[in-house]
Amino acid sequence: MARANASRFRFNPPGWFLLLPAVLFLIAFFVLPLVDDGLRSIRADDGSLTLARYVAILSDRFYLGVIVETVALSSAVTVICVLIGYPVAYHLVRRAGCWSALIVFLLIAPLLTSIIMRTFGWQVLFARRGLINTLLVQDLGLLEQPLRILNTPGLAIAALVHVLVPFMVLSIAAVLQGIDQRLEEGAQVLGASRWRTFVEITLPLSLDGIGTGAILVFMIANGSFVTLALLGGGFQTLPLFIFQQFNTTRDFGMASTMSTVLLVIAMACLYLQLRLVRRQGI
Amino acid sequence: MGGFLLSLFVVAFFAFMLAPIVVVVVISFTSAGYAAFPIPGWSLRWFYRIWEYPPFVDAMITSVQVAVLATVLSCVLAIPAALYLTRARSGWADGVTTFLLSPLSVPMIVIGFSSLFFLTWIGIGISFTALVITHTVACLPYVLRTVTAVHRAVPPAYEEAAAILGAGRWATFREVTLPLIRPGIAAGALFSFLTSFDNLPISFFFGSAQTNTLPVVMLSYIENQFDPSIAALSTLQLLLAVICLLAADRIYGIEKMTVAA
Numbered sequence: 001m002a003r004a005n006a007s008r009f010r011f012n013p014p015g016w017f018l019l020l021p022a023v024l025f026l027i028a029f030f031v032l033p034l035v036d037d038g039l040r041s042i043r044a045d046d047g048s049l050t051l052a053r054y055v056a057i058l059s060d061r062f063y064l065g066v067i068v069e070t071v072a073l074s075s076a077v078t079v080i081c082v083l084i085g086y087p088v089a090y091h092l093v094r095r096a097g098c099w100s101a102l103i104v105f106l107l108i109a110p111l112l113t114s115i116i117m118r119t120f121g122w123q124v125l126f127a128r129r130g131l132i133n134t135l136l137v138q139d140l141g142l143l144e145q146p147l148r149i150l151n152t153p154g155l156a157i158a159a160l161v162h163v164l165v166p167f168m169v170l171s172i173a174a175v176l177q178g179i180d181q182r183l184e185e186g187a188q189v190l191g192a193s194r195w196r197t198f199v200e201i202t203l204p205l206s207l208d209g210i211g212t213g214a215i216l217v218f219m220i221a222n223g224s225f226v227t228l229a230l231l232g233g234g235f236q237t238l239p240l241f242i243f244q245q246f247n248t249t250r251d252f253g254m255a256s257t258m259s260t261v262l263l264v265i266a267m268a269c270l271y272l273q274l275r276l277v278r279r280q281g282i
Numbered sequence: 283m284g285g286f287l288l289s290l291f292v293v294a295f296f297a298f299m300l301a302p303i304v305v306v307v308v309i310s311f312t313s314a315g316y317a318a319f320p321i322p323g324w325s326l327r328w329f330y331r332i333w334e335y336p337p338f339v340d341a342m343i344t345s346v347q348v349a350v351l352a353t354v355l356s357c358v359l360a361i362p363a364a365l366y367l368t369r370a371r372s373g374w375a376d377g378v379t380t381f382l383l384s385p386l387s388v389p390m391i392v393i394g395f396s397s398l399f400f401l402t403w404i405g406i407g408i409s410f411t412a413l414v415i416t417h418t419v420a421c422l423p424y425v426l427r428t429v430t431a432v433h434r435a436v437p438p439a440y441e442e443a444a445a446i447l448g449a450g451r452w453a454t455f456r457e458v459t460l461p462l463i464r465p466g467i468a469a470g471a472l473f474s475f476l477t478s479f480d481n482l483p484i485s486f487f488f489g490s491a492q493t494n495t496l497p498v499v500m501l502s503y504i505e506n507q508f509d510p511s512i513a514a515l516s517t518l519q520l521l522l523a524v525i526c527l528l529a530a531d532r533i534y535g536i537e538k539m540t541v542a543a
Contacts, residue, residue: 015370018362022382022422025359029397030385030419036403037396084295091292095285103292110299112523114480116500117516121302123508124309124319131305131319162299194284223389225483230504239391239483246395246487256399259392270387274380 034263041257053257067261070237074221077160081217082210084161085168089209090202092169093176107166115163115226122159122231126150156233163227164220168213175209176202211276219269222262238262307520310513317510328514338515341499348410348495349478352417356425356474357467359418364429364466365459369438379430383423390483393419398487408488413495416488417478424477425470432466433459465533472526479519 044050057063092103110118125131126149133146149155179202187197225239238258245255305319312318313325332338360382367379385393393416401412440462444454482497489498496515504512 015366018366019378022359022363022426023378026382026385026419026422029401029415030388030393033396033400034388034392036400037392040399087288087291088295091288095288103296106296106299108527109524110303112476112527113303113520114497114500114516115482116497116504116512117306117520118302120317120504120512120516121306124305124317125302127318129318162302165299219387223391223483225389225391226501230501239389242391242395252399255395259395262389263392266388266392270384273387 037256037263038260040253041260043253045253053253057257057261063258066236066238066241066258069235070222070239070262071265073157073160073235073237074218077157077164077221078214078218080157080161081165081168082214085165085213086172086206086210088165089169089172089176092173107169110162111166116230118162119159119227119230122155123150126155151232151234153233153235156228156231156235159227159231160221160224163224164217167216167220171213171216172206172209175206175212179205208276212273215269215273215276219266219273222265222269238265303520306513307517309510310517312510312513315509317508317513328510329518331511332514332518335511337494337499337503338496338511341494341496344410344413344492344494345479345496348413348417349475351414352421352478353425353471353474355414355418356421357471360422360425360470361429361463361467364426364433365455365463367426368430368433379426382426385419386423390420390481394484394487397484408490408493410493413485413488413493416484417481420481420484421474421477424473425467428470428473429463429466432469433463436462468533469530472530476523476526479522 041053042049042051044052057067088103092100096103123130127133128146128148128150132149136143137146183201183205184197187201188194192200222237223239225243228235228237228240229243238261242255242259242262245251245258308321309317309319310328311324311326312321313323313327314321363378363382367375367382397412397416397419398408401407401415406412406415436459440458441454444458445451449457480497481495482501485495486498486501489495496519500512500515
């Protein structure tokens with residue numbers, strides 16, 4: 001049996017041959033397109049090389065504004081996700097007990113729904129004659145006029161938080177789970193209040209989880225497109241700009257420049273993520 | 283008191299998380315001709331409407347075909363790489379793993395936009411093939427992750443024992459490794475299928491009458507009409523995803539999936 005096999009497989013490649021299909025595929029269809037994209041951003045219409053578009057980005061207030069707005073929006077969404085996600089993660093790990101399986105399921109379920117579905121849901125809830133406005137104006141009589149909620153920055157931010165907060169909760173919960181509870185008990189035995197125990201023991205020990213979750217959320221927020229495209233909010237971010245330049249303006253050079261900027265931001269996040277993971281020794 | 287407030291906060295949180303989803307599921311069963319909540323009565327008319335609207339059906343077929351092919355291709359490419367990378371614990375192997383996972387970190391719109399120009403340049407252009415290739419780029423990391431996670435838990439001794447007893451590499455893989463890593467492959471394939479099926483930011487760059495996927499058609503539909511057929515489609519899609527999740531939980535374990543996701 002062994003001999004038969006040995007004679008059939010005369011060509012005996014080294015183990016790393018197993019990597020070749022995946023590596024070559026990604027070089028051909030992932031790396032090369034991105035390199036091509038970068039080259040398009042520095043090629044002038046007559047074919048010569050130019051940095052004019054990058055100069056334009058750094059000197060033009062509109063272009064610079066798009067980049068600043070992208071980063072500012074993602075940062076705001078990240079901070080909100082930490083503030084909302086931390087208590088939920090804490091509850092999940094420390095309090096939920098037999099409910100934790102249900103909570104995990106409820107966290108994962110929204111991840112499985114399409115962005116279009118959730119956006120549709122928000123539009124129905126917050127339409128001029130939607131559920132919320134009907135409640136406020138007709139049923140409760142709190143308001144004279146229906147609120148204009150669709151196409152406001154607030155709803156766009158809420159929808160982004162809705163998409164991203166599960167990632168934050170799961171990242172924080174993973175780290176909270178690993179904290180030795182005896183440290184907290186020890187602090188309380190020594191007379192620290194619950195709040196002080198949390199601020200001085202639990203919170204510092206869970207900073208890595210917040211960091212991991214924050215980078216992940218920030219990274220996905222930077223690239224998110226469908227939510228903002230459908231819910232508006234008046235934001236002008238890099239993905240929306242790329243789409244507009246591609247679809248309407250048809251200035252492919254500028255779209256490539258902005259997509260290269262977005263790529264560089266994403267790579268910086270990936271670098272931070274790797275450093276954080278290495279430090280945790282996972 | 284603090285504990286009560288925390289519980290209240292968590293309940294409010296899940297109300298926020300579930301509200302838009304529940305609303306859409308309910309609306310998909312409305313008897314009304316418009317999308318509004320609460321609904322006046324129950325019916326299945328919008329599910330019938332999906333089947334009577336050819337663009338939805340065509341797009342659904344395209345989406346399933348692309349998702350299946352991209353998943354198969356992802357498995358073919360990622361499984362051999364995962365098998366090597368779990369056993370090679372050197373510095374450069376970590377680098378290769380990072381590289382193979384890096385499509386997860388690049389915004390999809392960047393992948394879609396740059397692929398459109400590159401694939402057109404090499405002659406593939408806007409086509410079914412282009413959809414499968416670009417979706418594979420996005421799906422491959424998921425298969426790599428789950429297979430690596432499962433294979434790492436398999437003691438190398440099993441494979442060594444098979445080799446000592448005279449099994450060749452292929453026989454060892456087929457008889458020993460493959461049965462052991464099957465849960466990882468299944469979970470990775472399910473993730474990959476769902477990722478591809480739901481993908482919009484890559485697919486719309488490759489949209490044409492023959493290559494429109496379901497999310498692309500839904501997006502263009504929602505921009506013009508606001509009727510409950512989108513809700514019915516979303517409900518079907520959610521049902522598919524829940525079935526996949528429950529299947530993955532049975533064969534792989536939900537906790538491991540949250541780590542893998």
